[in-house]
Amino acid sequence: MPGLGTTFGRGGATTFVQDLENADCILIEGSNFAECHPVAFRFVMKAKERGATIIHVDPRFTRTSAVADIYAPIRSGSDIVFLGALISHVLESGKYFREYVDAFTNADYLVREDFKDTEDLDGIFSGWEAGENLNDSSILNAGTTNSGDASAIDGNKHSAYNRETWAFELEEVPRYDGNGTVKVPKRDPSQQNPRCVINVLKRHFARYTPEMVEDVCGTPREKFFQIAEALTKNSGRERTTAFAYAVGWTQHSVGVQYIRTAAILQTLLGNMGRPGGGIMALRGHANIQGATDIPTLFDLLPGYMPMPAVARKEQTLAEYLGTNTKPTGWWANTPKYFISLLKAWYGEHATAENDFCYDYLPQLTGNHSMMSTTIAMKDDEVEGYFVIGQNPSASGMNGELTSDAFEHLKWMVNIDAYETETASFWKREGTDPTTVATECFYLPSAVVLEKEGTMVNTNRMLQWHDKAIEPPGDTVTDAWIFYTLGKMFKAHYADSTDPKDRPIQHMTWDYEHPDAHERAKGEPSIHRIMKEINGYSVADGTQLKTFTELKDDGSTACGAWIYTGVAPDDTKLMSRNRKADDWVSLEWGFSWPANRRILYNRASADAAGKPWSERKKYIWWDEAQAKWTGVDVPDFPVGKAPNTPAKPGASGMDAHGGASPFMLNLDGQAQLFTAGLLKDGPMPTHYEAVASPVKNALYGQQNNPVAMEWRRSDNAYNGTDNPDYPYVLTSYRVTEMSGIMTRYIPWLAELQPAAFAELDPELAVEKHIRNGDWVTISTALGEIEARALVSGRLQPLRLGKGRRIHQIGIPYNYGTMGHATGDSPSNLIPFVMDPNVSIHEAKSGTCNIRLGRRPTRTRTVVDEAVPQHKPEGQPSLHGAQRDTPGA
């Protein structure tokens, strides 16, 4: 989550759900909180009962809106305009938290003179290099913290920014030790200089006005002012506002910048690091936080360290540490965490002499994210595929391209508790299984109750769970599968003398279960894996209590530094803790890092270390004891006094003063302007979705200029203002269904038994669609059918220039397998990729709708080119028309 990461330092939710109860106002946007996180929503309801104002901004009036105090409709894909206008409002009215901003942000830094804003260049920033022929390395050159980037795939757009000018003006100051000078960002404490970040920000957002909100978002002006009033009234010394978002903000081609906009606004309002404040990034799946901490992402190593990349010239350990060790701030510790990771993975084989086996790690040669890999598969560049707890055919984008890509594989392994649409791609509608050559394996895996282990929830909290029952039949745990595979590989390569097999030969793979019964079954010991993740002393195996004990000399080993302390000794597992109090509950589970619950909580006290107010007291400087204290674990060096001066030129944390709460950032400050860290701009800018019913009303630049697109016949785009697809399409999930797991459960399946499409009554009348009828929804990519759910909860929006826009919502829960079935919108949504995190654009697109069912899918569709814009009257590419009851 670099939207939060580049602003505050860490890409995780900054608070915990239980603390939402203390908020005076909660803005929920980009999330259907009540439906998708009903248990966590308990704390929103508690806040409401305590008098907090609950605001929901969403394209649809949902179960969240039903209990909110203020509901505002918005056109899907226009949130940056809405949030940007709020930023402009608080800056222009002076209703931001001035003392907080002055103390804890880079508001008074001067931006370089040659930086050009989107204001100057009609929607693009300085440094844009349009081009078809930029090679990989020119895109991958910037040395950001976690980057994988656009790979050269024919037919792609390869534009990128040179981010040199997105930086601060530097000045030379004397080093703290008197040895010469050092360059630091130039500041103007008076904030009068027009190049001060705060003034650059003001100008950048000046055109984001309430009128623009009305014209672009379709949100009535009075609603906007009502929300602006609620936010400013409930922020400041005495009161705090919390934001909550989920994938409604992330899944856009400008997704990261949505979150950046929210991060800037929350910083200006002074709500970060404070009780009842912060930004709650709601994670939808049970362990999705854990899956980024110890990542399933192609470009990250455990603990948010980047994967070595060819383009960044990281051929040796020294080169890698050179690019990824930051001179100042907490990331100066990178060598300790990285070398400990290598020690954990390669044990005694990793020595200082051989660079701790650094060259065993693979090197990124391009973007190997899911969409890129699927395209490569289709183009016969990939032989085999492991799909684990994933269902790309139904839950991903462009389901037909995806399933078709699987036919180009030699083999495929599906590991899941249920047979998914992905596992059964070879028998999908319109496919003759005898023509599919891919060898498919399906390994049934245990569900959560059938195994022990840890899950990491949205609070960044590790919670251990025991095994309740044995898995049935041949079912085994995922750990068993990978442990066994590892042992088989080791046996296979045991006698090899080929140097390329050494990573497997030298890999630490010693997780034998102490229990004879489990060992006989082949189950590894999860506790031993946990010990390795926690970290231990190489000399005697003693487990480490905190990541400050990690060393860069090979004397410690640690699988994920952010988790250190979860297993502080052989007998203790903090993730087992279950002692709750009414609030912070430090003895319930273990939250990374170091069991802190609110991140950046140093900011809950003013620059001098005193609580901003008695009411919002959380962490403060205790003069008598000379340490930070309070109700949480301080997210700050505990003995560093608030008046400690920064030492220019010093390394690591010494370079930060005592009033720098965002200690993972280079300067310890929240970044209102991010210097070159994101690929699509230092400040958020509104771009329309790749498929949008309207032209960008703010700039000449229509879309994110560095978003990744695949312009090819099997990935057709609707484009902008396409009369064939005049309606906004948005997708989501509902409480009763998640996906394949719930569709097989009768008690859940009966609650939402069929795929449906929600539309407003006006559109329904226009299209002769009655509630409950079959309808077909189409995009340039394809068609799906669903049952119509006509409801006044959706309403047409009035945009600028008299445009009236209808929005159609389709849940993403369905597929062909299970009891509750129906078409998935994956067949409507093409591959598009945000440039920062390779996320897809599932939340806003365009479509058309008509009464009746779709034709059956036939094989011809798969290989035939689909035209980008289907001319009127062209016969359907699909096969026979099905009967259309009610037509």
Next chain:
Amino acid sequence: MGNGFFTDTTLCIGCKACEVACKQWNQLPSDGYEFTANSYDNTMALGATTWRHVAFVEQPVDEHDPTVNRWLMMSDVCKHCTNAGCLEACPTGAIMRNEFDDVFIQPDICNGCGYCVPSCPFGVVDLIPHQHGIATTFATDGRTNDDAVQSHGGIAGKCTLCYDRQKVGFDPACAKACPTESIQFGDVDELKDRARKRVEQLQARGVAGARLYGVDETTSVGDLNAFFLLTDTPDKYNLPERPVLPSTRQRPGYTSAALAAGALALAGFAIFANGKTE
């Protein structure tokens, strides 16, 4: 006094966790996979195998504007009435009032005659259809009732207020699962006190429509052990405004029948008497 539910609809988020928890604990089958297009309600009503049901009521701004500005949600359940129609109608004594003052159908005694079904003023009780082949395990003592199911095609089913859970000191499954405390379980008198205060609090907050349903009732059904806090009139939630106990219709019914019989007898007597004289 007894134990019951206070269902506060102002806290309900329509997640249906109560429906699922109920079915899971009581091992009730799914009712089938029928898409109803009735808001988010696909189970539609309480029945023999649906003992909690969440109703969804979409309310437009006004009759000329279809835009929804209120979406009411209410988790409905057996009311466990003070004067229970089902209990009065049961000829076998299968329906009883248990030690927690809740109305409970003993599955091993119920013969599936179905008299209770039309006797419930709320339409809660229903017969478990034969084909489900279940209704065998929810007797609290573990006995089964296959014979009743086999011979009569079904037995009556409704919320037991988790009699089995209460017996071991657990809260009913639905109340336990509710994430927002919309369903509260406990001593009915205490719950009523809490509910009355809640209504005052809501009205002070401007929720003018806040009212209790099933508390301090003057109807023949009396107070409900499972009562509700509503924000609109009961009919909006598909609840009867003034539920009537069927047995209260017995006296006028029998009286009028008796009067009619008497009148007929008199008429007959008069006719024959006349004939005799002629």
